[in-house]
Amino acid sequence: MALKLSHLPSRQNIKAVYPRSPSSIDPNNPPWPAYRGYHEYSFAYATMGQRLPTILGKAIEDVVVTLNQEYDEERIVDLVECIDRMESLMKELQEQAKLRPIIDDGEADVALWNKLIAKYFHGKTFMNAPWLFAEAYKYRRLQECFSVSKFWKNYDVFFRQKCDTFSRSHDAVFELSMRFAEPFKLKDGLSAEEKLEAERLMFKELTQICLWGNSTDLSLLINMTEDQIRSLQSTGGENLAATEKNILGNHMERLWQTVHDLRSNTGGRIDFVLDNAGFELYCDCVYADFLIQSGLAKEVRFHGKRYPWFVSDVTKKDWSWLLNSMVYGHLFPKATEEEKESLRRLGLRWKQYEKEGKWIYEQHPFWCTGFTFWELHNEAPDLFLHLSRSDLVIFKGDLNHRKLTYDCAAPPSTEFEIAIGPMASAAGAPRVCSMRTIKSDVVVGLGPEGDELAERLDKEEPGWKISGKYAVVLLSEGRPGEKVIFT
Secondary structure (H helix, E strand, C coil), rough: CCCCCCCCCCCCCCCCCCCCCHHCEEEEEEECCCCCCCCCCCCCHHHHHHHHHHHHHHHHHHHHHHHHHCHHHHHHHHHHHHHHHHHHEEEEEEEECECCCCHHHHHHCCCHHHHHHHHCCCECCCCEHHHHHHHHHHHHHCCCHHHHCCCEEEEECHHHHHHHHCCCCHHHHHCCCCCCCCCCCCCCCCCCHHHHHHHHHHHHHHHHHHHHHHHHHCCCCCCCHHHHHHCCCCCCCCHHHHHCCCEEEEEEHHHHHHHHHHHHHHHCEEECCCEEHHHHHHHHHHHHHHHHCCCCCEEEEEEEEEECCCCCCHHHHHHHHHHHHHHHHCCCCCCCCHHHHHHHHHHHHHHHHHHHEEEEEEECCCCCCCCCCCHHHHHHHHHHHHCCCCCEEEHHHHHHHHHHHHCCCCCCCCCHHHHCCCEEEEECCCCEEEECCCCCCCCCCCCCHHHHHHHHHHCCCCCCCCCCCCEEEEEEECCCCCCCCCC
């Protein structure tokens, strides 16, 4: 028997209110709806179903190459066991298995990972956990394949790829080294106003070089040809002028004013939270070199990852390899003697910055966890306090942007300060800049007309959010100088 409900109020079309209130936000319930692997409309679907298995397959191929070059039986057996663990991870990915706790391998992040899994993702799978967490979890599990071994704890399955991509970046590398090998110097005879304008224009061009250097992301550019890489890495003036119109959220003028004010206050400290190794790191260093030489900064700190992460993210090994290869390496056999010398001089100057303490490389365990940066204040208070002492923190790349914004479906018109939550609103939050070529679904900071702009691009250029054609340079003023409070 069916009840007739003719006298009750009609059903309402109730929409959830977003962003969620701070008290109801947690890693499984972001401020706006999360992207998840089963969302066919999202890049999460292709990533979890196709890209990650492909990346893991190439990683296994890399280890097999290493295995075939080994001769010591004990090391060979140990590496075979690493491959077995990688193949087990592949099976879990393909079967959409539930997420298990991380084995205690001695890393400082084990407790953070297992707290997250137990509290928020118990029973979740690779496909129904939020995409950002599930993808990060896969890379942590890949690290575990080696960290529990005897001889291969520090093995980087992506190192060959990172080195190879930089060595195929001949044109772009020497375009910059031939310009910046000698210390930066303005033309003689310029007035104070002309000098300032020349610096402003150079700052804007180098900011773009730093931004578009992020196009070279190995996790997205699998099997790319040399010509395609060269096209992405074009750093000529005409190319930069043409691409500025593709910076959909553009706070470069505000960024210039920020660093200019730093110099007025005798210079300050700028931090880079790094993204990709190789050519992007090289561009970051060219940019940081200019900041030091021009007096816009007195100290630059670079924050990398403790172990291989998202294919091409910078580790200490990548950092050292780049500087040493520039000074001592033979990566570019077709380079002229002048080109080789320009690269060597640049590398020597950067190594000198390290010796003088002007450049400092750091790696905190928090950067390789499943937490977004909304939780940095609570889960890594030491790191938040450290960053609060910086005059400007530049977050490079797509992954850092996803972590800043909780990687959720916020409207494109959402203000950057709102999208990054406590990284803008917490007492003592530093000034934050996100430099990102857009390669995934989350897009914010496009201004009041941002929703309409995104809808138009959805119609005219399907896939624009993952093409790397568009970018943002977004700035949050934060609350610098205020006393940091932890509750």
